[in-house]
Amino acid sequence: MSADAPPTKKQKTEKIIGTHNGTFHADEALAVFLLRQTKAYRDAGLKRTRDQTILDTCDIVVDVGAIYDDGKQRFDHHQRGFTEVFGHGFETKLSSAGLIYKHFGKEIISNCTQLPSDQISVQTLWLKLYKEFIEAIDAIDNGISQYPTDLKPRYRNRSDLSSRVGALNPPWNQPLDSDGMDRQFLEASELTGTEFLGRLGYYANAWLPARDLLVSAISSSQEKVDSNGKIILLEQFLPWKEHLFDLEQESIIPPVATYIVYPDESGNWRVQAVPVTPESFESRKALPESWRGLRDEALSETSGVSGGIFVHASGFIGGNKTKEGALELAKLALHM
Structure with missing residues (x-):
């Protein structure tokens, strides 16, 4: 290299998120979106495959691989013996969405709301979003009925988020095109993420202020x-x-x-x-x-x-x- 040549810049290494290809579901679509709200994976690429040799090269893997190990950044929930739940009184088995939210949720809420991560409001929102948004996705993906009885429902509801994500998969009688499936997956990920951010915005900007005002009113009422x-x-x-x-x-x-x-x-x-x-x-x-x-x-x-x-x-x-x-x-x- 010439002494007058400018030094070469160190090429930035892009992190890669791995998940499975083929038919997709709401849990991994949301998990990928949530990861892209974190500092570590904000600009991460995505590989959709079941080839383990390719998955082994990914920085983080969700919903595939038969391993749950936070230290290794592996977040699957399909393997025998997996019983992880969110805790804090919640007993629904986690899907990949719940796993990612459990480990990264507080950071995501802090990033999206600009609240300090150690503020009690972040903990409150973290639990609220799990109860009102994430838990249903976990339950549906794991095949857990909402009611513990065999009562026949009076009507069917296919407007829930998991059903709408499922509808983005191609019909059974159309050929599966890998590139097309990847585009549909990204659309599904954006759909789940938009709803997550919308719900977070409501809870942070309307629901949480009401709670704070009530706490203040209770204290004031006891005095006056x-x-x-x-x-x-x-x-x-x-x-x-x-x-x-x-x-x-x-x-x-x-x-x-x-x-x-x-x-x-x-x-x-x-x-x-x-x-x-x-x-x-x-x-x-x-x-x-x-x-x-x-x-x-x-x-x-x-x-x-x-x-x-x-x-x-x-x-x-x-x-x-x-x-x-x-x-x-x-x-x-x-x-x-």
Whole structure:
């Protein structure tokens, strides 16, 4: 080499993700997408094959190879004896999507939301996304029924993500073209990833802020409204029910909340009885029977609180024109 020649740049080595070729499923399509949200595999190439000699050259392999070894970056779930689950109370056997999410999910959430990886919100989102999005993909790929009985469903649902990914495979009576299959796989990977990011965006930007606001409201209400924590005042409407039960289940708060007071879209105020369970129509303590079905002046006269609007016939919710009136209804109801 001439002394005047510029030094050659060291060629960057591209990492390679390996998975199987042929018919594809939602789990490896999502696993590949998720890996490309990590620092290590953001620009990785992809090889779809069942040739073990080729797979051995890949930096990471998902859904093929009959090995689960995080240290070797091998993430298959088809081998005999594989029983890995997500943990944290989840018992569904993992697919390749669940395996990748279990090991890389917190980094992915941190990268996508720009939240520090050690922030408690990342842990919360990591568990939420598994519960609401990943677990179903794991279960479907592993052939685990949603219900442990033989009840015949009233209708069939083929609009779930796994079914839509499956529909991207060519029909049985069309020839399998390797290049065409690879293009369809990339489309499937993009489909699963778009839905994952959309769900993550909702949970990070809408669901998680509601949880934080509820935690703050509970603390404020104990100081200013009811020291026993039975009445929670929300200064703005927010979806509180799921978060309340999650906080109780996580032992962050005791299960004592009885009434939630909040403004409605018209500027009036509501007092809502906390249900026995998130899906229940039965309340922990319904509004008093003597108020139920009453409206306006009749409600104000019977309750002794001016500004009455209504109390539902079942007693699960009532309304007042002011925050003070709604709070007074809640306080009276506690002792009736």
